[in-house]
Amino acid sequence: MEKKRVNEFALGTFETAGEQFPGAVFGDQVVDLRTVLPGISRIGDLFADWDAHLDVLVSIDPAAAGARPLEGLNVLPPVQPVGSIIAAGANYREHVLQMSVAHKLGKEGADAAQLAADAAAEIDERGRSGDPYVWTGIPSAVSGAYDEVQLPDVGGNVDWELELGVVIGRRAHRVSADDAFDYVAGYTIVNDITARTLVPRNDIAMMGTDWFRAKNQPTFFPTGPYLVPTRFVPDPAKLRIRLSLNGNLMQDALADDLLFDIPSLIAYASSVAVLLPGDVLITGSPAGNGSHWGRYLQDGDVMEAEISGLGTQRSKVRGPSGQLPPWYVDRPVAVAAAGGAAR
Template sequence: MEEGTLMRYAFANVSSAGSQPFPVIVMEERALALAHWASRGLNGVHSMRALMESWDVNARQLREIASESATRELIATVGVPLAHLTIHAPVAPSQVYCTIGNYRAQLLEAAVDSASHLDAQEVEEHRNATLKSIEERRRTGEPYICMKGTSCISGPHDSLRISQGLTSLDWEVEVGVVIGRRLKDVSSIEALEGIAGYCVVNDITLRERIFRADMPQMGTDWIQSKSRPGWLPAGPVLMPAWNVEDPSAFRLHLSLNGESMQEGSATDMIFGIGEQLAYLSSLVGLEPGDLVCTGTPAGIGTHYSRYLRPGDVIEATVDGLGTQRTKCIP
């Protein structure tokens, strides 16, 4: 699970020697198929999608299995080193949502960048006005959330293809939230109780296509700018919610070719995870396995006037959830 990983246990979606992906439990960098415990009443042990669809039923058994000393001994003796397996995305959702503009520092950074032509006093006034508007939105507004296609999801170490002509492809490390039970018109507290687990995601975004040049009056276009195949690396693991003491304490990091670009904390979210899920549940409802990407901290490529190109290597980390490594190819 690499650096930044909380070493208790987690779940992953892996394959071996060309097999179909299957869910495993991971302890101390070793993995064992959940199918081993099918007789214990686990449902859907042969695919991550099926496992998640029955998560509310499976959760109790999974916690019991993971807590048993016999399980740790079994994995230590017959488990396979995770490094010997191909790791796939630990999610197979029917719906994917992304929360936009949800970190204060990222919005303040964008505001200051847009005012770079002004003098120092005017920049500070612009920054203060932005901060005031952020806090007003926090008091009276709602999350801004878009959909992203499920075909975007790729594995944590898959390559990212950058087609010729894509000159503003950008990174966004985020905390991914995986739903564990049906949520409809729930409160923030109830929403948090309905989370199956968390994973690292990188919401790849084509900045030049967020707004349609041919239809500027229509606003944002999230299909062109966010929803192409491979534009949502996820994983390496699914950390169950019961192993996360405080999701607001997650720290996020992203480096490009070894250079730190993003650093932030989920405490900087304008709308917390529970609030985002409660908002979505009031409009569309959420189903087991659905994925919600919860916003990105400061340090996106637009700030640096530096976008992704073939040969780049992105490493995205959320402390406690592991690190994904993505190489950009032509």
Template sequence: MNRSTASADPSDRPDLAVASTATVATACPGLATIRLNGMPTPAVSADGFVLPLAEAARRGGAAGAVPASSREALAEWDRWTSVILRAAADGVGGPGWLPEAEVEFLPALADPPTVYCAAANYRDHVKEMRSTADAVPTAPMFFLVPPASLAGHREPVVRPDGVQQLDWEVELAVVIGREASSVSAADADAVIAGYTVANDLSVRDFARRSDYPFFPDWFSMKSYTGCMPLGPAIVPADSVPDPMDLYLGLTVNGEKRQASNTRNMIFSIAEQIEYLSRIVTLQPGDVILTGTPAGTGRSWGRYLSPDDVMVAEVEGLGRLETRVATEAGGDGR
């Protein structure tokens, strides 16, 4: 097996030592998307098991049609949140529940209208990039990623042919639950449906172009098919008391690479929503990636190789596993 160029002694990064001792609690129940009988199917995710949402609704006595997707569920999110939490409270792992190890996961939200990604939004990440800019940012900066770039939990991600600098970036992702235009930071919580984990894989080989006067080349660096794992599930916002105080981290082949806390964001989640919603009306199902902390491959000087396994995690939201494959057959060899 070809192991990672990411292998390194974690003691080389004393800045991660304190955060790396953090313990991530079991994920709260959430709404996943799985492939069942060949079809994308929304399902309750809890304690290592999944239960199709239709079955959860039947057991809970929920009347009416069951949404065919996570995005459809957002239209009556309070109702389906109740179904999710009740199913988990009634007991996980019995008849009808499927072990997540036996299930194929799709992106937690497979068809978001838009995926917004915050750039350089963690103080520790900016510090490790050794920015020489004197100006202090007065507003967040974003780039967009096409929904076709999304991948699910445990879905292999192909390292594009010829790429040598495939990098990792754990992020807290926000799922918008209702239309939002010119929302103030004080009111931003009201438009959030939930949260999930993202790994914004970045092709650093294509970060700069010498044939154009403008850079970086965000599209080439961030938009390859499957290079945005998202999941395993959307955890309802009400289950996350303080999203601005959550541990987040990432390992490569079991070795700690990123370890931080969402309180290290430069612009809070609420401030990001305020900024975006003043430019464009946010839609139900929009996803906002809120930035990555220190510890990316670029800072280590080491990148991903075929067969490497990443685990990105955010406190209370779960663990998002991704294996690197190669172009040929997707088997990592």
């Protein structure tokens, strides 16, 4: 009896000669899903019968299915249509400690050791009795794993935050933590780019932070290159997250320092909102951001990012266009409050 063929693969969206297609990546080869799964025209179509579709793909012979070389294809954000970003902030313990010290978040006059100690106590209490801190990113801010990152024309101190992305595969509402992994289709890489000077709103302090403008600029969520199904990722907490800037290692951590783990994040987010197939929950950034190093993104920088088993990103940074958006042309005070016009 012939043994059934089983292959591990990743999923992505690719473009060639102006045509987009959903693909399964086997090593350095890509199979166009449209040739092996009738009715599938984009990755989002797979969610309707996720496991059955994957069962077909694990058993195919890529060569017989007309696989083509991955090299030379334009790699787009893996899940099309692009969903919402459901983002967990301040969710890696060491990252929160570093940010508290870097931004002097604490008692006025406290030194670095005291700021870190106070932050640690607050973090631990929030983990015991509090809720995750979650905000949303919009699909138009999502870019591909090899696309350029565009610095904004207003605002500065643009920072990197490499994060593990959890792709939702089923409609999720009021899901328990015990059942949460049943709603996960797979994992991807997301670099949560942030313009730090755009976070505070000193003109309306009672509202606190402005994540919309700080996080949702075009290209601020490099995503992918692939979606790796959960069946090929036995333990996401063991994945290693690494980001280098111009060849210098800046972030290097396992995905196990979470204040709230993946099931807790899904349970909390779905207690508030309906999560839809294709939405991406990003789980927070490990330590090692630009705020910690005192070094932010500049024109010509190159970020190389990887999460073990999920692929790699390479993002070149492009400087501001030098042209203010119409909203800001006659608002010099607002420009100054937002950190000034980028140069």
